[in-house]
Amino acid sequence: MSAASEHHPDLPPPRRQLGVLGWLRRNLFSTWYNSLLTLLAGYLLVRYAIPVINWALVEARFAGADASACDTEGACWLFVRERLGFFIYGFYPEALRWRVNIVFVLLAAAFAPQLIERFPGRRWLGLFGLTAFPVIALVLIRGGVLGLEAVPTADWGGLMLTLVLAYGGIFAALPVGTVLALGRRSDMPVIRGLSVVFIEVWRAVPLITVLFMASVMLPLFLPEGVNFDKLLRALIGIIMFQSAYMAEVVRGGLQAIPRGQYEAADALGLGYWRKMGLVILPQALKLVIPGIVNTFISLFKDTSLVLIIGLFDLLGTVQATIIDPAWSDVATEGYVFVAAVFWVFCFGLSRYSQDLERKLDTGHRER
Amino acid sequence: MIDTATTDRGPVASSAAGGDAIIRVHDMHKWFGAFHVLKAIDLTVSRGERIVICGPSGSGKSTFIRCINRLEEHQRGLIEVDGVELTEDVKHVETVRREVGMVFQHFNLFPHLTVLENCCLAPLWVRKTPRRDAEATAMQYLERVRIPEQARKYPGQLSGGQQQRVAIARALCMQPKIMLFDEPTSALDPEMIKEVLDVMIELARSGMTMLCVTHEMGFAKTVADRVIFMDGGEIVEQAPPSTFFNDPQEPRTQRFLQQILAH
Numbered sequence: 001m002s003a004a005s006e007h008h009p010d011l012p013p014p015r016r017q018l019g020v021l022g023w024l025r026r027n028l029f030s031t032w033y034n035s036l037l038t039l040l041a042g043y044l045l046v047r048y049a050i051p052v053i054n055w056a057l058v059e060a061r062f063a064g065a066d067a068s069a070c071d072t073e074g075a076c077w078l079f080v081r082e083r084l085g086f087f088i089y090g091f092y093p094e095a096l097r098w099r100v101n102i103v104f105v106l107l108a109a110a111f112a113p114q115l116i117e118r119f120p121g122r123r124w125l126g127l128f129g130l131t132a133f134p135v136i137a138l139v140l141i142r143g144g145v146l147g148l149e150a151v152p153t154a155d156w157g158g159l160m161l162t163l164v165l166a167y168g169g170i171f172a173a174l175p176v177g178t179v180l181a182l183g184r185r186s187d188m189p190v191i192r193g194l195s196v197v198f199i200e201v202w203r204a205v206p207l208i209t210v211l212f213m214a215s216v217m218l219p220l221f222l223p224e225g226v227n228f229d230k231l232l233r234a235l236i237g238i239i240m241f242q243s244a245y246m247a248e249v250v251r252g253g254l255q256a257i258p259r260g261q262y263e264a265a266d267a268l269g270l271g272y273w274r275k276m277g278l279v280i281l282p283q284a285l286k287l288v289i290p291g292i293v294n295t296f297i298s299l300f301k302d303t304s305l306v307l308i309i310g311l312f313d314l315l316g317t318v319q320a321t322i323i324d325p326a327w328s329d330v331a332t333e334g335y336v337f338v339a340a341v342f343w344v345f346c347f348g349l350s351r352y353s354q355d356l357e358r359k360l361d362t363g364h365r366e367r
Numbered sequence: 368m369i370d371t372a373t374t375d376r377g378p379v380a381s382s383a384a385g386g387d388a389i390i391r392v393h394d395m396h397k398w399f400g401a402f403h404v405l406k407a408i409d410l411t412v413s414r415g416e417r418i419v420i421c422g423p424s425g426s427g428k429s430t431f432i433r434c435i436n437r438l439e440e441h442q443r444g445l446i447e448v449d450g451v452e453l454t455e456d457v458k459h460v461e462t463v464r465r466e467v468g469m470v471f472q473h474f475n476l477f478p479h480l481t482v483l484e485n486c487c488l489a490p491l492w493v494r495k496t497p498r499r500d501a502e503a504t505a506m507q508y509l510e511r512v513r514i515p516e517q518a519r520k521y522p523g524q525l526s527g528g529q530q531q532r533v534a535i536a537r538a539l540c541m542q543p544k545i546m547l548f549d550e551p552t553s554a555l556d557p558e559m560i561k562e563v564l565d566v567m568i569e570l571a572r573s574g575m576t577m578l579c580v581t582h583e584m585g586f587a588k589t590v591a592d593r594v595i596f597m598d599g600g601e602i603v604e605q606a607p608p609s610t611f612f613n614d615p616q617e618p619r620t621q622r623f624l625q626q627i628l629a630h
């Protein structure tokens with residue numbers, strides 16, 4: 001070995017064309033048709049990106065007294081700024097918005113550090129976000145206890161409502177979906193049958209239908225006098241619907257775990273629940289993180305469908321405002337704003353999942 | 368040894384099999400669908416006995432030892448392990464599995480846990496051993512299989528031989544009364560077989576009851592009290608290794624030994 005390495009010392013990898021010019025040549029102008037495409041792409045970029053930047057930033061109005069300030073061709077961000085309170089809180093009474101603000105701060109404190117690798121105690125913050133936080137948030141937003149003035153759910157709205165639905169949906173759909181996936185793979189025919197029926201029924205119905213049924217049909221079947229909250233009904237509908245999707249994602253992970261893992265856990269006498277909880281699910285869920293996050297993201301965006309049953313989520317509040325005659329033609333600004341807010345949250349979810357995948361990757365790597 | 372506890376179902380086998388039997392198998396049959404894999408298996412294993420099971424592939428030898436901790440169900444006959452009969456009853460099955468360690472051909476370590484966590488998992492959750500004791504025991508067994516320095520690594524970072532030794536340590540951490548080995552060296556590169564066999568030989572000398580499906584005839588000669596030859600789902604011949612290798616009685620055994628000892 002050592003003799004061989006004397007004869008053949010380690011060499012640096014072959015030099016490529018270096019520097020900016022080399023990079024350009026290699027990536028953009030390597031052949032005549034690549035050069036042509038580069039030029040074409042550059043032209044389109046200049047042609048269309050510049051007007052967009054002009055509209056969104058250069059000629060835009062960010063400040064002013066009222067709608068008359070928006071007298072340019074540019075975007076009227078003033079509109080978003082003026083109505084931000086409504087977009088965030090809906091009809092929530094202004095004097096009580098501090099309660100929602102506390103919830104926002106707690107939410108950010110629990111989950112934003114999850115994106116930072118070495119944040120001290122981030123695990124505890126995450127645990128707080130999953131356990132105590134929902135209780136505190138519910139008490140603060142809803143009120144009616146501890147001397148807090150009650151705010152009916154009909155007044156909830158805007159980003160706050162979107163987050164309530166998304167949080168509730170995400171943190172219920174994963175456990176419910178996991179139980180359904182286990183049920184579908186159970187040896188017990190009754191459990192398996194019920195799980196299959198549940199999954200196939202909910203998955204085969206459009207979410208809009210589910211929401212309509214939750215808001216219109218369900219009250220008809222309930223006995224006189226029994227009436228539970230419209231928001232709660234919508235949330236349960238979303239949870240059921242997304243659980244069915246989640247169940248299939250998790251089932252994919254369960255099926256990918258080799259039989260030997262089940263057998264080894266059995267042979268150690270772990271029993272069903274410990275086998276699943278300690279050996280199979282940690283591996284299966286890790287495998288399907290991309291699918292789980294995919295479902296989370298689609299759930300997050302689907303919450304905007306509650307608009308059709310008269311709940312004003314973020315999109316609903318914007319939708320309701322852009323028809324205000326005091327402002328002329330601010331639909332584009334409104335929708336761009338909604339899109340940007342959704343993008344920030346979904347992109348955050350996506351980044352967190354990538355981070356999680358990397359961290360949990362202990363499987364089959366050398367180091 | 369009289370066990371009255373656990374024969375609430377099935378026949379009570381006669382106790383003629385000897386005073387210190389730890390495994391009793393009587394007239395045991397198994398089918399995979401219509402295929403009759405195990406036929407009328409009778410076997411009694413004494414405490415501390417070391418048995419090597421060999422036979423051509425498809426002879427049912429792996430299926431047989433997997434029946435002993437009910438990774439496979441038998442459909443007829445009786446299997447009794449340390450006085451507990453294996454039935455549909457999950458409690459019985461789990462009782463038996465706690466006392467029977469198993470080592471697989473493909474190791475089947477849990478890749479998401481470190482070596483130490485692999486070893487501690489069952490003692491912590493099944494035996495409810497305090498963590499400190501479980502870890503101390505685990506380290507002791509990891510030393511016995513000569514890889515204490517790998518305790519904090521993940522299985523994916525170890526060689527096949529090392530993984531198999533961890534698998535042995537993991538099974539031993541439950542302090543089983545019986546160890547089952549299902550072709551423990553078949554998936555290993557040749558240079559790693561010895562390190563695993565060394566550990567197994569040492570274990571055999573410590574007085575552990577062992578049932579071992581293997582093609583390692585050297586191992587059989589060194590440690591086995593009895594060698595069992597299976598073919599076509601039945602036990603064809605069983606004898607102490609000296610008799611088995613030097614004076615096999617059955618033509619099928621003779622043919623098998625010729626084939627594997629030829630090269």
